[in-house]
Amino acid sequence: MDKVSNKMEIRQISKTFFASKGYFVAIEDVSFDVRDGEFLVILGPGHCGKTVLLNIVAGLDKQTGGRVLYDGTPMDGVNNQISMVFQKLALMSFKTVMQNVELGLTFRGTPKNERRKISQKYLDLVGLTGFEKSYPYQLSGGMKQRVGIARAYANDPKVLVMDEPFGQLDAQTRYAMQEELLKTWEKDKRTVIFVTNNIEEALYLGDRIVLLSECPAKVKAIYPVDLPKPRDMTGKIFLDLRAEISSNTDLAI
Numbered sequence: 001m002d003k004v005s006n007k008m009e010i011r012q013i014s015k016t017f018f019a020s021k022g023y024f025v026a027i028e029d030v031s032f033d034v035r036d037g038e039f040l041v042i043l044g045p046g047h048c049g050k051t052v053l054l055n056i057v058a059g060l061d062k063q064t065g066g067r068v069l070y071d072g073t074p075m076d077g078v079n080n081q082i083s084m085v086f087q088k089l090a091l092m093s094f095k096t097v098m099q100n101v102e103l104g105l106t107f108r109g110t111p112k113n114e115r116r117k118i119s120q121k122y123l124d125l126v127g128l129t130g131f132e133k134s135y136p137y138q139l140s141g142g143m144k145q146r147v148g149i150a151r152a153y154a155n156d157p158k159v160l161v162m163d164e165p166f167g168q169l170d171a172q173t174r175y176a177m178q179e180e181l182l183k184t185w186e187k188d189k190r191t192v193i194f195v196t197n198n199i200e201e202a203l204y205l206g207d208r209i210v211l212l213s214e215c216p217a218k219v220k221a222i223y224p225v226d227l228p229k230p231r232d233m234t235g236k237i238f239l240d241l242r243a244e245i246s247s248n249t250d251l252a253i
Helices: 050-057 097-101 103-108 112-125 141-154 171-188 199-205 236-246
Strands: 006-019 022-035 039-043 065-070 082-085 159-163 191-196 208-212 219-224
Touching (some): 022 065, 022 208, 039 050, 082 141, 097 103, 097 112, 097 141, 112 141, 112 171, 141 159, 199 236, 219 236
Parallel strands (some): 039 208, 159 191
16 A cells, blocks of 8 residues: 655644634644545534634644644745735726636746736636636626636646635536636646535535534544546435435534
8 A cells, every 4th residue: 555645734733813812722732644645534513623724734823732844844934935816806807807816826926928928828728728818707607716726826836725616606606616627636646635514516526525523623624535527416425424424413414
C-alpha cells in the first residue's frame, strides 16, 4: 500500500473571540489531516464555526490554540499556495469574465499575454468558453460560481478551499455545479477542502467527510467514502452512509 501524503495537518485548533462582555468559543480542539490530491469535505450544521475554521486553514484568520501545518511546516498567516472560493463571490461588476478571472494574476504583475493564456485555460476547464467578454450581470448564478472557481484555479494554488460555494443556488443548478466541479477536479486533481451543511452534497463530492458538531465546533467523526465517482445518490451504500451520518448529527434528514 502506498504511503499517504498529507498536504496539510490541522492540529488541536481552537478559536475564542474575546469582547468586553465576555468571550465566545467558536472552535474547540479540532484535528484532522488533508491528504495530497484528495477532495475533503467538512460537514456541519449552520453557524457551527465551519467558516471560522476554514478561514484559519486558509491563513485568513489566526487561531487561539493549536497549529496548521502545510507540507510539514507551520503556517503563520496567508499562504499563496492556498486559494479560497467564498459563498459570496464578490465578482467585480465593471470587469468582464476574463478580467475577473485574471485579477489575481494582474496583482502579481503577470504579463498580459501570459495571464490571458492562463485565464483562458481555466475558463475552458469550467465550461465558460465564449463568455470571456460578458459581465457578471449577464450570467446566471451557476455561471458566476464557475467564474469564481476559474479565478481561484488561475492563481495556481496547491490547495483550493471552498466555503459553501453552492449554498445560494437553486437545487437544479446546485446539482449541475456539483457535477461540473467534479469534472474539473478529475481533470486537475488539485487538493480541495469543501465546506457544506448538506449531507447529500458531502457524500456526492467527498473522498472523506469530516463531521463537525454544533458550536463550538469539534470533530465528531471522519467518514471515508469509498464509492466510485460520479455517485448514485439512490444506491444502497450511499443511502446507508447517509443514514449513518444523519444519525450522528443535528443536520436535517
